[in-house]
Amino acid sequence: MSIQDHKPPGVIGYVTPLSARPGERLDFKISSLGDRAITANVMRLDCCDPNPLGPGLKSEQVEFGLSAVYPAREQKTYLGSCAFGELPTIPVTQDLTVELTVRPGFVSATDQTIFSLQDNAGTTGVALIIRNGRLFLKNLRSPAQLEDLDLSLKLKAWCKLEVSFSDGDVSMRTSHIGTSKIEETSRSFTGMRGALVGVDHICLAALWNGHPKDCYNGTIEAPRLSVASQEAPESGRTIIAQWPFTDSGNSEWVSDDIDPSLGLQLINLPMRAVRSSSWTGQHMDWKVAPEEYAAITFHSDDLSDCAWETTIALTVPDGMPSGVYGLVIDNEIATDTIPFYVLPGANSQRQKIVFLAPTLTYMAYANHARGNFAGPLEARVKDWGAYPHNPEVVGSFGYSTYNRHPDGTGVTISSRLRPIMTMRPGYLVYFDERGSGMRGFPADSHLTDWLTTKGFAFDVLTDEDLDRDGVDALSPYDVVLTGSHPEYHTRRTIDAILAYRQAGGRLMYLGGNGFYWKIGRDQTLPHILELRRAEGGMRVWASKPGEYYNQLDGEYGGLWRRNGIPPQAVAGVGFTAEGNFEGTYYLRTNESFAEELAFLFEGISADERLGDFGLSGGGAAGFEIDQACTELGTPEFVTVVAASEGHGSSFETTYEELLTPGVIDGGPRPYGGMRSNIVYGLDENGGGLFSVGSITFCGSLSHNGYDNNISRLLENCLRKFLSTPRRAGDPHAPSSTDTIPPIGSHSHDT
Known part of the structure; x- marks a missing residue:
């Protein structure tokens, strides 16, 4: 992009x-x-x-x-990643050779700096750049002066470069890996005479001018600097700096093999754990064969930290x-x-309910440029006085893990240390003819507004808090409520939710396509998440084979289903189908009429369509929908109490569900097909599950002044969970003594 x-x-x-x-x-x-x-x-x-x-x-x-x-x-804000650091002293009487192997990912008419030998400010030195696939030298004292090397690089092909400087003479050799093609050039550039005087830094993949500039899109491996050997000129050269790039788990620094005190700082988190030119295909984990992943991929739109004051x-x-x-x-x-979120005080009494804000999912979608803003959506934003800025128009704060870099590869890193336009009140995602067209942060306010209006006191935690504190963050609460789309999770957040349920906690999963993608995090970089879209799944781009393991934590990426924990094992239902941003309704199942489930539908007629209304696509069941599946981990204690119908022709089954077209992995399900399932159940340990399996569900809560069957269904279930005692002797039993508001109560006028 x-x-x-x-x-x-x-x-x-x-x-x-x-x-x-x-x-x-x-x-x-x-x-x-x-x-x-x-x-x-x-x-x-x-x-x-x-x-x-x-x-x-x-x-x-x-x-x-x-x-x-x-x-x-x-x-x-300055976009673009690079590696920048101090060089050892370069003897002015000796020639200098720079060697590195490159794989250009994007060819453009703008300058892309492969490396620059420069002073700290970027005002003196020399840079090797690529423009329209051709190589040039730039004298940083006279940036407009370019020296054509009469050599070119092939797009997305590995090539070893050797550039030698000796006073005003420059020679260069390119060796195209995988072919026998070798090209050489030797020139005497008067303008380059003395260009290396004062050089004490190197910048890979950009020119450093206090920030990255003229950034390179592509991969670099094995850079090193050498000078002619004074002791034995005939024997070759002395290496004075060498960065092997093998430590793919270090996202902030690259060590120098010759002098470890002179490592390179990685700016804006370029992509590591990528295949190098020596990748054989025999090793898929960079930790097993680090020499096959001794490369770094840089992009001109990488951004890990705006670094504002x-x-x-x-x-x-x-x-x-x-x-x-x-x-x-x-x-x-x-x-x-x-x-921002205010957490409960360290020594304060907890409420009985906690809303788990899916902030990791907000980060994964941060500044998603969708290509749909111009036209009706833009007009609606103006008409409604909605949030005015859209990543399609304001591209200065980086993009989401749903976008692509200029080289066509997917964005794998997202950061919260930047303005996130998509995480704003009033931000509209779609031109929704039957509703508001919101997702993520503003859409989740449909739930928190309902809780406030109904008088249910609640605390708030974020995914990031849960990832840091584990199950102890959830254990004081009777009920945990998710947002409408808790899609992205770490191993620690998944483990915490499972441990909470196993200890007798009640989970209300009020969305769709939840607990789907596995992400990587480094606790020393809490503002960053990493996504590798491995193997299957509904995905807008795919990671390259051999690049399925995260650089941040070294774990395998991809779907949680491919990592042994399907969403059904966490929430009772899992992602099954998706279509346009439109919603339909649920109907009760035969099982829902069991006497022990009567409370759930109190105040709701037996033949009512549940949720054929709402601010998200016009219906409570829609867009991305989930189903129960015992083979994938749906607990035996839950019952499918409602299933949707009437989904439009745009809906299709998720890829990981299929063995071949039309054949569902695991066979037919009681309420399968193109349907969403609502499940409910209480475990013998006192734990409980209520899952709605739809992203659009919460958009129906406020319909008719919050007096509707979706609102009533949720309220009936929440009251049941709050009024049913936790298992006797449960060490995680809550200390809260809050009362439950009367049925139908409103905390303020609506």
Whole structure:
């Protein structure tokens, strides 16, 4: 995906960390166009849906001890990855040779720097660049001066380069790996005379100018520098710096074999654990054969950290209730709302309910440019006063793991240390003719707004908190509620949810396509997630064979189903089919009429269509839908109580479900086919499951002033889970003593 220059938003920012407890600090990094001062206040975010036919945007200001005005400045973002570091002293009397092997991934008319030998500021030195596939030398003292080497590189083919500098003379040799083709050139460039004087740094894959510039899209392996041997000139050369690139698990540094104190810093997390030119295909795990993965792939749109300065530092006030909040900033020409989460205080009493915000999924989709903004969607954004910025128009903050780099490969790294436009109140994803067209963060406010309106007190945790703290983060709660699309999980988050259920906890999975992709994280880089789309699955790009193992944690990527934990084993249902962003309804199953399940449908007629309405696609069952499957781990204690019908022709079965077209892996299911399943059950250990198997379910909760059969079904189940005692002697039993609000109660007018 090409990066274009666009006028930046008038004001925009991000926060780190994403969540904090009372007494802890949040740093807001803000860019204000024209260095305009800003005002700020904190709002509790209840409903983030701008649809005028729904509840509307709902928020409430809270006191956070903010100042009246804050100085701010415009802060730049620089995309592109590289490796930059200090060089040993280069004897000026000796010639210097740079050797490295490259595989260009993208050819363009713009300059792409393969390497630069330079001073720290990038004002002196020499750079080898590729333009339209041809190689040139650039004198950094006179950047407009290019020397044509009369050599070219083939797209996506390995080639070893040797560039030798001796005063004003430059010679170069290219050896095309896999062929017998060798090309050489030797030139005397007057303009290059003395170009290496003052050189003390090297930058691979970019020119370093305080930030990456003229970035390279492609792979580099085995760079090294050598000088002629003074002791025995006839015997060859002395290596003065060498970076083998074999440690694929180190995402921030590359060591120098000759002088470890002079390692290279990896800027913007380029892709490691990639195949090198020596990959044989016999080893699929980089940890087993590191010499076959001794390469790094760089991209001109990589971004791991905007590295902005802190504009506002907030400490969460003591006693601040756990919840979803936003810092609203205004510089008189524009506004922005930066969401964040307040966790329950370390020593505070917990509520009975916790909402597990799927922030890792928000990160995976962060700044997803979909190619659908121009036209009706853009017009609706203006008509509704929805969030105005879209990654298709503002491309300066990087893209999502659903987009591709300029070389056509998928984006594997996502970061929260950048403005995430898709994680904003009022952000619209689709032009939804029957609803709002929201997903992710704003769509999940359909649930939190319902909880608030119905008077159910709740705490909030994020996926990142769960990944850090494990099951102990969940154990105080009677009920854990997910959002509408908790798709991306680490091994630690999956293990924590399973342990919580096994200890008698109740999980309410209120979405679709959940617990699907496995992601990698490094606890020393908590702002980063990594995705390798291995083997099967519904995917917009596929990882290359041999590149299925993460660089961040060394684990195998891909689907959780391919990693031995299908979604059904976690939530009772798993991703089965998807179609257009449209919804339909459920019907009750015969099993749902069992006497012990009567409470679940109290107040709902036996023949009602459940959820043939809603703000997400017009129906509670839609877009991405899940089914129960005993063979894949659906627990025996759950019952399919409702199944959807009426899905349109756009819906198709997920690839991993099929053995051959039309043949489902595992055979027919009681409520299979193109249907979503709602399951309910209480385990003998006191644990419980209620899963709806649809992304669009929560969009139906507010229909008819929150008085509808989807709202009633959810309320009936939640009340059952809250009123049923946990297993006697359960060490994870909650300490909360909150009362359950009366049926039909509303905490405020809607």
